[in-house]
Amino acid sequence: MPEGHSVHRITRQFERNFVGHLVHVSSPQGRFAEGAALLDGRRMTDARAVGKQMFLGFEGDRWLRVHLGIYGAWDFAGDILLDPTIASANGRMGQTNMRGTFLDGPNPDAVVLDAAGENSLTSIGAPRRTRLRMAESEKEGDTAWSFPPEPVGQVRVRLLTDTVCADLRGPTACEVLDPAQVEATVARLGPDPLLDDSAEAEERFVSTVRRKPTPIALLLMDQNVVAGIGNVYRAELLFRAGLNPHTPGRLVPEETVRELWHDWGRLLRVGVETGQMMTMDGLEGEAYRAAMANRDDRHWVYKREGLPCRVCGTNIVLEELGARKLYWCPSCQA
DNA sequence: TAATTATGACGAC
DNA sequence: TCGTCCTAATTAC
Numbered sequence: 588m589p590e591g592h593s594v595h596r597i598t599r600q601f602e603r604n605f606v607g608h609l610v611h612v613s614s615p616q617g618r619f620a621e622g623a624a625l626l627d628g629r630r631m632t633d634a635r636a637v638g639k640q641m642f643l644g645f646e647g648d649r650w651l652r653v654h655l656g657i658y659g660a661w662d663f664a665g666d667i668l669l670d671p672t673i674a675s676a677n678g679r680m681g682q683t684n685m686r687g688t689f690l691d692g693p694n695p696d697a698v699v700l701d702a703a704g705e706n707s708l709t710s711i712g713a714p715r716r717t718r719l720r721m722a723e724s725e726k727e728g729d730t731a732w733s734f735p736p737e738p739v740g741q742v743r744v745r746l747l748t749d750t751v752c753a754d755l756r757g758p759t760a761c762e763v764l765d766p767a768q769v770e771a772t773v774a775r776l777g778p779d780p781l782l783d784d785s786a787e788a789e790e791r792f793v794s795t796v797r798r799k800p801t802p803i804a805l806l807l808m809d810q811n812v813v814a815g816i817g818n819v820y821r822a823e824l825l826f827r828a829g830l831n832p833h834t835p836g837r838l839v840p841e842e843t844v845r846e847l848w849h850d851w852g853r854l855l856r857v858g859v860e861t862g863q864m865m866t867m868d869g870l871e872g873e874a875y876r877a878a879m880a881n882r883d884d885r886h887w888v889y890k891r892e893g894l895p896c897r898v899c900g901t902n903i904v905l906e907e908l909g910a911r912k913l914y915w916c917p918s919c920q921a
Numbered sequence: 922t923a924a925t926t927a928t929g930a931c932g933a934c
Numbered sequence: 935t936c937g938t939c940c941t942a943a944t945t946a947c
Contacts (some may be wrong), residue, residue, distance in 0.1 A: 590928050639929080657929045658941055712928095741941060757941040759929060810930085817928045864928075889928090910935080911929085 589655040589712045591638055591815020592858025595781055597661050597711050598636035599670040599859075601643060604663070604751045605631045610645070611747040615738035615754075622763045623744060625649060631746075638779050638814025640760075642769055643746075650769045651744075656759025660712025664736050665751040667709060673860055711862075712757075779814040780852030781859065793844045796836040803839050804832035805909050807847070816851060819889045822914045823866035824850055826887040831920050832913055867897075888914040 612626040626645050633644030643651040653659075735752040738745060744755040755761065764772070777795070778788035795812050796803070806812045807821045816824070825832050828847055830839065839847075858864055863879075866886050870878055877884040887897055892905035892914055901918035 593928080654929080656940060657927055658943095659929095660941090743940090759931090759940055761940095808929090819928050821928095 589639065589659065590817035590820055590858070590864070591636075591779065591781070592855055592862075592864065593711055594639050594641050594655070594815070595636045595855075595859045596670075596673055596862060598634045598641050599673055600661075600663060600667070600711070601631070601634035601641075601753070603668050603670040605643070605746060605748060605753070606634055607631070608748040611745075613745045613747070615742040615745055616756075619743050619761055622651070622761070625763045626651060636779075637773050637782060638776050638810055639817070640772065640776070640814075642764075642773075648766050650764045650766065652760060652762050652764050652769065652772065653744075653755060653758050654760035655712050656757065658712075659755065659757040659759060660710055662710045662754045662756070663751065664709075664754070665734055667751055673862065775811060777809070777811050777813040780848065781815075781855050784852055789845065789848050792848045793841065796839065796844050796847075797841060799836035801836055802833045802908070803830060803836055803847075804913055806836045808909070808911065813848070813851065815855060818911050819864050819886070820851070820854055820866070822889045823864075823887055824854070826916060826920060827866070829919055832908070832915050888916055890914065 608631060610626070610629065610631050612623045612628075614620045614623045626649060629645040629647060629649070631643060632646055633642075635642045635644070639654060641653045643653070645651070655661075734750075735745070735747055738754060741756050742754045743758055743761055746753040746755075778791050780788065792813050796806055799806060799812075801809075804821060804825060807816050807824060808818070824847055827850055828843055830843060830847075836844075854864075854866055857868075864885065865878065866889075867878060874884075883890070888903050891903040894903055895901065896903055896916040896919055899916065899918045901916055903914055904917050906913050906915075
């Protein structure tokens with residue numbers, strides 16, 4: 588998924604476009620019909636992200652909890668106001684093909700504009716192409732997209748205001764909760780450095796890790812230990828720390844654990860601001876351009892099995908750990 | 922057209 | 935450690 592940075596970006600989109608508005612809630616697919624009925628017609632009052640979970644608050648103390656799982660995504664359509672705190676796809680809008688060719692590459696939040704540059708459709712979540720909307724104009728002489736757009740595919744939930752439409756598909760969790768249930772869910776999660784970068788949060792992470800015999804690679808993926816890290820950030824954080832993924836948590840030097848915490852906060856902030864999982868900082872010139880332009884040039888080890896380590900030249904190793912793929916450099920992370 | 926894959930997580934053994 | 939759930943794009947045949 589959609590690791591922590593995506594969920595924070597999505598939440599900001601909801602804050603900017605939905606909070607304060609009356610929302611028509613429906614389930615085009617039908618599988619969330621009951622939940623939709625509980626929320627339909629209410630005003631959205633809040634939008635929160637904790638790790639990979641998002642909570643949308645509605646008047647009457649009802650909350651929608653969404654977890655995108657491994658391939659869920661939100662598609663936004665309509666007159667979307669881009670949150671000023673996140674780098675939008677603005678830079679690429681001018682290059683939008685009038686036919687609605689999908690845009691990918693530098694920014695995983697795909698954006699498509701119509702010919703007039705007004706209606707837009709953005710997708711945040713699982714990496715995939717935004718649905719292709721061929722302009723009818725080529726043949727029909729009519730470019731305008733109707734609003735709201737016809738649901739395409741398996742839309743579990745549609746949230747609709749006067750001007751903006753958000754479609755959710757493929758979530759692993761989507762349910763209506765009361766405030767106590769929200770608090771209980773959040774309480775079970777480890778600290779999220781974007782929500783709390785206090786010394787207490789750091790201590791909580793450090794003490795948990797240093798108590799466990801579990802391999803550090805598994806602890807970083809454990810949402811109860813630290814929230815928001817997924818398979819990509821896990822591999823990259825371990826490489827950046829020069830840490831062997833199999834090291835038991837309690838044997839990782841305390842300084843290294845602290846370093847992991849701060850590095851996660853750093854990567855998360857960059858991810859939220861840019862929409863990219865850029866894990867190689869300090870790049871300059873051609874290397875930077877390559878990293879921006881090509882997903883394959885953006886990471887130290889993730890999905891680079893069999894390729895030479897960018898630092899030492901040793902072949903990157905791929906192994907299965909806890910049913911997930913773990914990428915690492917056996918030399919740099921000895 | 923089918924198989925494969927994906928940035929998750931849960932519950933049953 | 936497995937099987938299971940959720941969806942769509944890509945790759946293989």
